[in-house]
Amino acid sequence: MKKMGKIEKLCCAHCAALIQEKIAQLDGVQEVSISFITQRIAMQIDESKADAIVMQAERIVKDIEPDCVLKF
Amino acid sequence: MTKENKKVVLRIVISAALFALSLIFGKTAAVSLLLSIAAYVTVGYDVVITAVKKLLRGRALDESFLMCIASIGAMAIGELHEGIFVMLFYKVGELFEHIAVERSRRSITALLEKMPQSVTVMRGGEECILLPEEVVVGDTVVLKPGDKAAVDGRITEGFASMDTSAITGESAPRSFGPGDEIVSGYINLNGSIQLRAEKEFYDSTVYKIMEMVESATMKKSKAEHFITKFAKVYTPIVVALAALLAFLPPAFSGYADFSVWLHRAFVFLVVSCPCALVISVPLSFFGGIGNVSRKGILIKGSNYIELLSRVHTVAFDKTGTLTDGNFTVARVETNDFDRQLLLALAASVESHSAHKLAVPICAAVEHSHMQVEDFVEAAGLGVRARVDGKAVACGCRRWMVESGVEGLCADTNETSVYVAVDGVYAGRIILEDTPRENAKAVLTDLRKNGAERICVLTGDHASNAQRLKTLLPIDALEAGLLPGDKVNCIEDYLPAGVTCFVGDGINDAPVLGRADVGFAMGAMGSDVAIEAADVVLLNDDLAGVSEAVRISKKTVRIVKQNIIFAISVKLLVLVLGACGVAGMWEAVFADVGVSVIAILNAMRLLWSR
Numbered sequence: 001m002k003k004m005g006k007i008e009k010l011c012c013a014h015c016a017a018l019i020q021e022k023i024a025q026l027d028g029v030q031e032v033s034i035s036f037i038t039q040r041i042a043m044q045i046d047e048s049k050a051d052a053i054v055m056q057a058e059r060i061v062k063d064i065e066p067d068c069v070l071k072f
Numbered sequence: 073m074t075k076e077n078k079k080v081v082l083r084i085v086i087s088a089a090l091f092a093l094s095l096i097f098g099k100t101a102a103v104s105l106l107l108s109i110a111a112y113v114t115v116g117y118d119v120v121i122t123a124v125k126k127l128l129r130g131r132a133l134d135e136s137f138l139m140c141i142a143s144i145g146a147m148a149i150g151e152l153h154e155g156i157f158v159m160l161f162y163k164v165g166e167l168f169e170h171i172a173v174e175r176s177r178r179s180i181t182a183l184l185e186k187m188p189q190s191v192t193v194m195r196g197g198e199e200c201i202l203l204p205e206e207v208v209v210g211d212t213v214v215l216k217p218g219d220k221a222a223v224d225g226r227i228t229e230g231f232a233s234m235d236t237s238a239i240t241g242e243s244a245p246r247s248f249g250p251g252d253e254i255v256s257g258y259i260n261l262n263g264s265i266q267l268r269a270e271k272e273f274y275d276s277t278v279y280k281i282m283e284m285v286e287s288a289t290m291k292k293s294k295a296e297h298f299i300t301k302f303a304k305v306y307t308p309i310v311v312a313l314a315a316l317l318a319f320l321p322p323a324f325s326g327y328a329d330f331s332v333w334l335h336r337a338f339v340f341l342v343v344s345c346p347c348a349l350v351i352s353v354p355l356s357f358f359g360g361i362g363n364v365s366r367k368g369i370l371i372k373g374s375n376y377i378e379l380l381s382r383v384h385t386v387a388f389d390k391t392g393t394l395t396d397g398n399f400t401v402a403r404v405e406t407n408d409f410d411r412q413l414l415l416a417l418a419a420s421v422e423s424h425s426a427h428k429l430a431v432p433i434c435a436a437v438e439h440s441h442m443q444v445e446d447f448v449e450a451a452g453l454g455v456r457a458r459v460d461g462k463a464v465a466c467g468c469r470r471w472m473v474e475s476g477v478e479g480l481c482a483d484t485n486e487t488s489v490y491v492a493v494d495g496v497y498a499g500r501i502i503l504e505d506t507p508r509e510n511a512k513a514v515l516t517d518l519r520k521n522g523a524e525r526i527c528v529l530t531g532d533h534a535s536n537a538q539r540l541k542t543l544l545p546i547d548a549l550e551a552g553l554l555p556g557d558k559v560n561c562i563e564d565y566l567p568a569g570v571t572c573f574v575g576d577g578i579n580d581a582p583v584l585g586r587a588d589v590g591f592a593m594g595a596m597g598s599d600v601a602i603e604a605a606d607v608v609l610l611n612d613d614l615a616g617v618s619e620a621v622r623i624s625k626k627t628v629r630i631v632k633q634n635i636i637f638a639i640s641v642k643l644l645v646l647v648l649g650a651c652g653v654a655g656m657w658e659a660v661f662a663d664v665g666v667s668v669i670a671i672l673n674a675m676r677l678l679w680s681r
Contacts (some may be wrong), residue, residue, distance in 0.1 A: 014135065014346075014347065014350055017350065029191070033292060035292045037176055039177070040286060
């Protein structure tokens with residue numbers, strides 16, 4: 001299923017790329033795209049693992065950019 | 073500028089002042105040192121804090137940390153002013169990036185921000201003021217002069233002249249009346265109208281456009297993928313080289329000139345961040361998408377921009393796309409009947425009909441002064457009347473045959489209006505639809521921009537379409553096609569290069585999907601078209617196709633310029649730095665300067681025509 005969200009206070013383009021890569025490696029994530037310019041994230045994920053993925057994604061974001069807020 | 077950015081500007085200014093002072097008082101070591109440290113802390117404290125935070129989480133290759141090492145390291149080996157200069161300019165570059173990104177972000181939300189805060193709706197016979205989100209389908213919305221439509225709807229009462237520029241990019245106002253569709257974002261210039269809301273706020277056009285432009289950057293181009301991969305390897309490699317540079321060469325001389333090599337290693341660290349590329353490339357594509365969206369052209373992904381820049385074949389649907397759906401009289405065929413008379417008789421009768429074929433027939437004849445009586449119209453079939461005493465019937469072939477008229481000419485499958493006078497077949501008027509006024513210009517433009525094959529695919533009959541070949545610069549014409557055949561044609565074109573298809577969307581969804589880039593025309597309000605197409609032309613103007621190609625080429629050109637420029641300058645600095653020719657002043661200037669230039673280059677698209 002498709003899951004779209006916003007990543008607020010994303011100020012480092014490099015970090016955006018890193019976050020995208022780490023989320024792409026999560027189990028159940030088929031595709032993920034983060035646009036640094038529009039501060040948006042779009043994922044194609046396994047519906048059954050949706051909750052776990054969201055939780056892990058939030059942790060990844062906090063790890064890389066502590067000031068960032070991930071909202072779905 | 074945001075508050076945060078303003079604070080950074082203040083810090084930079086104060087720091088620069090302190091820095092200048094420290095240079096002036098250079099003789100007094102203690103004072104100079106104090107001023108220098110103050111300058112460094114003022115401008116760089118947040119970078120140091122971030123660097124430490126990230127280091128604790130194991131992110132050692134973060135640019136904050138590397139910048140800190142380079143600048144503090146430089147100060148530690150005695151190059152005090154260089155260290156401060158590096159941090160100062162790094163912050164300037166970072167500020168510039170933030171402002172550029174902020175400006176770009178605001179450009180799309182600007183469309184939504186200008187939406188009305190309230191909508192006047194008639195409920196229970198009374199006018200009430202609602203929020204745009206509260207309007208439901210079926211509500212009667214009242215638009216007074218000056219009001220901006222917040223939802224899509226159809227006019228139920230009143231006439232108005234409206235400014236459609238927010239959506240279509242057209243500056244000339246258009247007139248609308250009852251039955252016409254109004255799209256959110258239109259501004260009512262004069263006249264008071266009521267409309268029936270057909271969509272809610274979040275489904276309405278202006279919101280969807282903003283959504284589409286925002287989501288367009290999610291579909292990444294090959295260039296963006298390349299940059300991501302490049303950035304991943306570039307930083308580690310440069311840092312590794314820096315480490316080698318710091319420790320290997322001095323080993324041969326017994327670490328006597330350690331500080332010299334350490335200095336060169338710091339130069340490497342300063343150039344180790346590929347920020348210029350990582351930001352400017354996506355920004356360029358965003359600029360291209362934003363640029364055309366203001367002209368009513370919605371490109372749904374950065375990857376389509378790349379494809380369009382390499383366009384090879386463009387296939388057009390005929391009726392309604394290359395042609396404007398209006399017909400003209402091509403010729404009049406009769407056996408012995410006088411041609412002029414036939415036309416005049418037909419025009420007299422047709423002048424009472426509003427059928428799309430009646431209009432051109434009447435237009436072909438100056439007002440005939442014949443007496444018309446007993447006019448009768450058989451909807452979709454034909455018209456008949458008594459003209460100057462004669463019984464004249466005009467209509468389609470089937471109707472003629474069914475009415476018992478004999479001796480019709482051979483059926484050539486051309487759009488015709490057959491005419492019978494007093495029950496006897498007299499002749500027929502053959503009509504054809506005309507190409508759009510700007511069709512020739514658009515096709516010529518496309519060729520200029522690299523399209524090598526221009527084709528027309530149509531379900532219409534060959535003879536109708538043939539004339540197009542003489543009027544327009546077309547390479548191939550495929551007529552008599554069924555929708556499935558169109559897909560096959562596209563598949564035949566695909567191997568030669570990037571293939572585009574331009575259609576009106578409603579029946580063309582599979583073709584739009586099969587083509588590399590599918591354009592949907594006149595797609596206002598048509599959800600099917602908006603879904604299926606890769607590029608949506610909101611203002612029903614064929615020129616959108618050539619414009620999309622032109623801007624795409626410009627975008628890709630700018631991206632290539634930035635990539636080549638940034639990488640070459642960085643390589644140059646690395647080489648010169650290793651040789652000791654380039655110092656930290658040059659390195660940071662090159663790094664920040666390259667960033668600024670690349671970003672400005674990228675922003676060109678957002679600002680220019």
